[in-house]
Amino acid sequence: MNEIKIALLGLGTVGTGVYSSIVERKGALEELLGKRLRLSSILIKDPSKSRPTVGGVRVTSDFEKAIGEEVPDVVIEAIGGIEPARTYIIQSLEAGCHVISANKDLIARHGEELSERASEKGVRFIYEASVGGGIPILRTLRELLRINRIQHVEAILNGTSNFILSHMRTTGSSFEEALKLAQQKGYAEPDPTNDVEGLDAFYKAMVLSKWIYGVQPSWEEVQVEGIGNVLLEEIQLAEQIGLRLKHLVLLNESLNLEVKPVFVDSDHPLYGVEGVDNAVRIQTDLLGCLTLQGPGAGAEATTSAIVEDFLSIYETGEAYRDKPAVSAVTQKKQEQGDRTYLLIGDKADFTKDRVASLEKHGTILDRTSLRFSHASLAALLYDGTLPSTQDDFIPVNSIYPVRLSKSSSGTEREKVLVAE
């Protein structure tokens, strides 16, 4: 029976949950895998902190010792934040370790780079726990919805916010009291600003967008609003007229993303999602509507996703790839009709007023180069008319940077692509 060595980075809410699960479910895991498991090291930051005893495991604040002295097979990152987590993950991948992470801030920003590094080294970089806590949303999308085109997603992705809103409504507690309880229960981040300001849900939405569509909306263009300014009176008044406040993520295939609190009525599919639960409602062209719901934060839920990720490393064969779930259908659609477009015209045409009026109609993917998600939007900016064909627009995939100009007569549109 071979042995699988695991290094755990972080022993906070999530790390402790992972540690306990591995210890408590060791027998079951070993039986499933047909291999012995050994937790070889645990990385912490503050050696002076008092913590539960972790017998027989090297506990260190030195990363080199955690993975250098005895190279693990699998590294579980439960530190959080960008650095040093990013560097530790890169070094673990370079050392040939599979890496599992729950770190949405990092994956939203650097997920592509880390996945590429993993694939170069022939190891896995997986992160189910980074979106929706315990809900197996990423794997469901990748493995079970491959020929579905996902048209839009409506979701509750922050357990702390949903818990706070539910708790205030049902108990009449203040925002501060509800947040304190969410922190005690281990739902909130160490610094809860990202939870209550909507950024945690935004990062998860960015991970989801990359996973589903292969691309993310432009970071600067997305309006992110959290629940930080919500008043108990508003929640109570809304309840009297049958409305509930929910913090929602709304994402569609045109890469429009909104992250904001919304009053919903009892007909709304996410009206009844309460407490720490998250829910992801997916609309597809074939299946129709699917909603996955479950605990979105806390030690147990997050641990469940991490340990299932761990099993998947050894239970899936060579054919299994950690590519985003971009389905063949979505990919084809992007290649054919749903590309981004550059407007053909002089810089002088791109007046502030025209850009502002265009924003009412949809998303400008990139304001500086004027890339659009739809040819029709580019057309509106050009001369207020919709094009009869898409020939007037240059689809932009990887051709970048480009400069565009209009013919001198101004009547005939001429495409000029100049590499800069």
Ligand SMILES: NC(=O)C1=CN([C@@H]2O[C@H](COP(=O)(O)OP(=O)(O)OC[C@H]3O[C@@H](n4cnc5c(N)ncnc54)[C@H](OP(=O)(O)O)[C@@H]3O)[C@@H](O)[C@H]2O)C=CC1
């Ligand atoms: N809590 C939750 O419900 C969920 C959390 N996550 C994600 O999981 C990750 C961990 O979250 P959580 O457990 O709540 O966070 P905690 O703050 O509870 O734990 C963080 C752990 O990382 C250690 N650590 C922090 N910085 C360093 C460093 N520079 N070097 C070594 N160790 C370090 C800390 O060490 P020390 O103990 O010495 O301070 C601590 O043990 C985050 O990415 C979070 O977003 C994802 C889903 C749900």
Ligand SMILES: N[C@@H](CC=O)C(=O)O
């Ligand atoms: N702080 C997060 C934890 C899980 O990602 C949340 O509340 O959802």
